[in-house]
Amino acid sequence: MPILRSLDGYAGSLAQRVYGTLKEAILDLSLKPGAILRKGEVCATLGVSRSPVSEALARLASEALVDVVPQAGTFVARLSMEEVREGAFLREALELAAVELVAGAATEAQLIQLRRSLRLQEALVEDADVGGFYAADAQFHEMILSFTGHRRLPGLSRTAWVHVDRARRLLLPEPGRVGETLEEHRAILAALEARDPVAARGATRTHLRQVVTRLERLVEARPELFA
Amino acid sequence: MPILRSLDGYAGSLAQRVYGTLKEAILDLSLKPGAILRKGEVCATLGVSRSPVSEALARLASEALVDVVPQAGTFVARLSMEEVREGAFLREALELAAVELVAGAATEAQLIQLRRSLRLQEALVEDADVGGFYAADAQFHEMILSFTGHRRLPGLSRTAWVHVDRARRLLLPEPGRVGETLEEHRAILAALEARDPVAARGATRTHLRQVVTRLERLVEARPELFA
DNA sequence: GGCAGCTAACATGCTAGCATGTCGCGCACT
DNA sequence: AGTGCGCGACATGCTAGCATGTTAGCTGCC
Missing domain, CATH: 1.20.120.530 (GntR ligand-binding domain-like)
Structure with missing residues (x-):
């Protein structure tokens, strides 16, 4: 798991902060396009449970920044x-x-x-x-x-x-x-x-x-x- | 809780079906604008747990169709x-x-x-x-x-x-x-x-x-x- | 040596229960 | 009687564990 900036510096609910952290990492390419993004790893890295991570990923998916494949994995969207x-x-x-x-x-x-x-x-x-x-x-x-x-x-x-x-x-x-x-x-x-x-x-x-x-x-x- | 059409007829994950059901009810005004929308009631009515309902409500909130007030309640958006x-x-x-x-x-x-x-x-x-x-x-x-x-x-x-x-x-x-x-x-x-x-x-x-x-x-x- | 099938590990989606903060009602006080 | 305060009920947010389906690797067979 690439270095993920801590949640500090973001406001609001945990889900919102996770969203901000992930989005920033995706946008500045420190999360490589095409890379797999395991929920479990994100949870462990940020020290939160899976619900806020799921909600954050759902929002990112609606912006097409990640691809969630049911029962398979979540991937950082490739540059397109x-x-x-x-x-x-x-x-x-x-x-x-x-x-x-x-x-x-x-x-x-x-x-x-x-x-x-x-x-x-x-x-x-x-x-x-x-x-x-x-x-x-x-x-x-x-x-x-x-x-x-x-x-x-x-x-x-x-x-x-x-x-x-x-x-x-x-x-x-x-x-x-x-x-x-x-x-x-x-x-x-x-x-x-x-x-x-x-x-x-x-x-x-x-x-x-x-x-x-x-x-x-x-x-x-x-x-x-x-x- | 007003009559909510069952999940049948919608495809995809539970969350998506709950989203469709709620959205339809909000759009055709069978869920009255300004009414409170208790997650627990929705869960009981549709027979699902709270995670898919939460995800559905998050999506509806992003479209401004519901207002989620943290720790207070969820409300159907008023006509504006x-x-x-x-x-x-x-x-x-x-x-x-x-x-x-x-x-x-x-x-x-x-x-x-x-x-x-x-x-x-x-x-x-x-x-x-x-x-x-x-x-x-x-x-x-x-x-x-x-x-x-x-x-x-x-x-x-x-x-x-x-x-x-x-x-x-x-x-x-x-x-x-x-x-x-x-x-x-x-x-x-x-x-x-x-x-x-x-x-x-x-x-x-x-x-x-x-x-x-x-x-x-x-x-x-x-x-x-x-x- | 290559391919097909199987098995096991593991991904997400869902369920159920706990922690935290808010709102409203009732009571005591002014 | 009106007002301020406190408590109780209850809303959402989060945590932890189970069910379901996929993928990758290994093994056995051709």
Whole structure:
């Protein structure tokens, strides 16, 4: 059993903490795709019983992060370009609908929040704080989604994106990408400020397709990674 | 405990059958919104233990069909116009993205399937078979979603729509609505045949907003239904 | 030497009972 | 009479052990 971070640092019921621990390990590939994931071992490692583990695995199965084969075993899902494409499609659908709505309905206060986030992103780029920038990036997108007024939308978008996020670990960092990302965010904000839904959709679509394009190139170059 | 249909007729594990039984009862309002849903009673009624019931309730909670309050109780979700709007937004986002994609990529074989479905719908309208028509309606939409090639899309769309579907039980049948629905389907298919993504989006949007519009009128007339 | 069948180990799914925290009712007090 | 407090009943969450079905390896046979 690979090293599994302890439950500390996660909140809520045991099942929820087990879920968080396992999900993180799957997403950062410390649990290898295709590996068997024995419930008994997880129980022993984390020091909990099998019910919370079962519930956590059920949730992960509903996100297609693990495959549960009845009476046979539970396996970490393999990287799948199919899943990546589907996840990207879903997030794109949600986020395009969101920017379209927000372009027509954003309040001044909301625009101010977005501008502030952009200023923060600029500072992080100047400081070359890549980790911080990606956090601000995620927050920027979540803001837009939450401005629709739909509470569960940000979470759904995150869930849709998990397979893309996992596959992204295989990409090497590309110098200058953060700067381009910042520029794309500027274009989205500009379209929102102009209250132009079509431009907002276009800018968002362009932005979201960057990662997937790079992944498509990767799968072409090294198809064995997506067995 | 209201009458709960037996597990027979559902396939898969016990948990899955319990899930199906409960979901059906919640959706057709035979489990009253706001009612308490005791695990123990469900176990006794269905003759199963608490693990499968717990798993089923966890899934229902993730769809916001029940509220689980730790150490307090489980409650059938109340009807909520918020949830209806969010569900409608989600399905619209997914289905607009789907028709846009399909308009550009549909094969002739797929168009033939859709035309065949429309012919079936016409026959059902002529025979005034409303139930059959709604089944064909659902199938028509599922076809379009599946033509994107994304396997889980139809299921996600169904899940998104559950709150709308539940609230729809409150609407009285409206004479002539099936005819209008058929006409709207014709418009969607026409746009797909013309390979016109913009028109397809427009026709789909118009179509999907019909139910929500009627629900908005209902909540205005009888707000107490959505406590 | 290769293949088929069997057996044994072991995976998950389910059942039953214990620990923990909450809510509501009743009683005493103000 | 109204209010605050305390206790009891009971809800879910968790733990531990049993039933069921699969898989892999070994053995015997061809």
